[in-house]
Amino acid sequence: MSAPVLRIADLVAGYELDVPVVRGADMEISSGEIVAILGPNGAGKSTLIKAVAGLVPVFGGRVHLGERDITGWKSHDLIRQGLAFVPQTENVFASMSVAENLALASAVLPRAQRRTRLDTMYDFFPDLARQKSLLAGRLSGGQRQMLAVARALLVEPALLMLDEPSAGLSPKLVELVFTKLKEIRQSGVTILLVEQNARAALAIADRGYVLAEGRNHHTGTGAALLADRTVAELYLGGISRSAP
């Protein structure tokens, strides 16, 4: 296995020092993997990914992106290091057009690369290319999610982190988003996602971490977690029963 892209060691994070939400999580994500973080509501999944993304204060532990210690870095510095994040909600600028959203994100790239990267994204997301001048606030839920992902991919990140990419989408759109994520991985991007929709996530994930009460509870390959009845019933809403 190649060197980890992201290494989280004993991470403690949350909104208030005396009540941390994440209480000692450990994870390693290798290059080219899709890893899903799962767990019941309130397990600290979103807080964990937001802490890595620089949006929630870190109180303890370390986060390494490749060789670099990025613990407590601000989000605007992280994107320049190749760590891109797609928040769950309000992940596009609704008052700006599709083109403006992408142009804004391209500002972190060297000037000479901007045009090419934007064209690449429009090729990869033809729906967005057709709606360049539309206000992002008028896009459908699925298109909005695609715009948010395109914005994150624009900078050619080493690691793409997504917080509940399927939230609020119809089953058909969820399938579309996850198919797109598989394509993105094939282009060499490592993906870490937090998901409530465990079945959809584990279907494309190489590995999964099940979080409970802010700590790792269980880990394994996607298939193994899907097959594990205890995990499924306790933490994943009994998905194995409904699985075919």
Next chain:
Amino acid sequence: MNPQFLADGLLMGAMIGLGAIGVTLTYSILRFANFAHGEFVTWGAYGTLAIIGLIGFAYGGDISEIAPFSFGWPLIIAGLIAALLTGLMALALDRLLFSRLRAKGTAIIMVMASFGASMALRSLCEFFFTSQPRYFSRDIQMAIEILPGMRMTPDQMFMIGLTAVLVTAMHLLMTRTTLGRSMRAVSENPALAGVVGIDVDSIVRATWLIGGALAAAAGVMSGIVVQIRPFMGFDLLLPLFAAAILGGIGSVPGAVIGGLIVGLAEALAVPLIGANFRAAVAFALLIAVLLIRPTGIFGVRE
């Protein structure tokens, strides 16, 4: 009715509009109503006056005016320097006061602090410059008839032209440049702005600089067409907020159009209901907007 009110209102509106741009930007990006904004207007005017004095001292003797205006090149140079200094003053106020409160406080604490800052800055101004009204020029200018029944002095026309240039420049900045887009992004969603790579702190600094500089421009205009007093900015505060809210918080064109509406309404009030009620017009407009369309003309529902 005498159409002169249109010219007066346009001029007043241009001044209010320029000042309101700063109010609307700080309100939308920093999420609090900065009541010290009026002092930037005042300090911009006094700063210009002081720098003109220094230039006059350095050059010795009279520097002739640029015909047909009442002022010479020193005012233009001094105005530019004062605009920069006022921007830096706004930045310093943020560093010393607002940024500390932002880290832990709520909006109401910031608003109260800005009240305090406003009083301190105004008293400081009175201490340095006394409360005697001052003038950039005591020359009396002849107004020219620009339209039947409408007169304006060359100074006033210059001010309206300057406002048009500044407002156009601001509009282009907000819509065409990365800085402007970043400012809009921070105003809509600061957390997401960070995620896409915008350094929110540097955008906040740019906002103070721009807001302070435009307030100084409004102050110089007010000083040229009226007079310079320590209370000039404070008295303008209510119209500034009325204009910013009327236009829709966060919108630069909105602030300017709001400013023109407030200015024209105030000017119209003089012949209709009497000059005593002039100041009440901004208040009445503000209340009406808050009741009927709280998001303003160009505002977006949150």
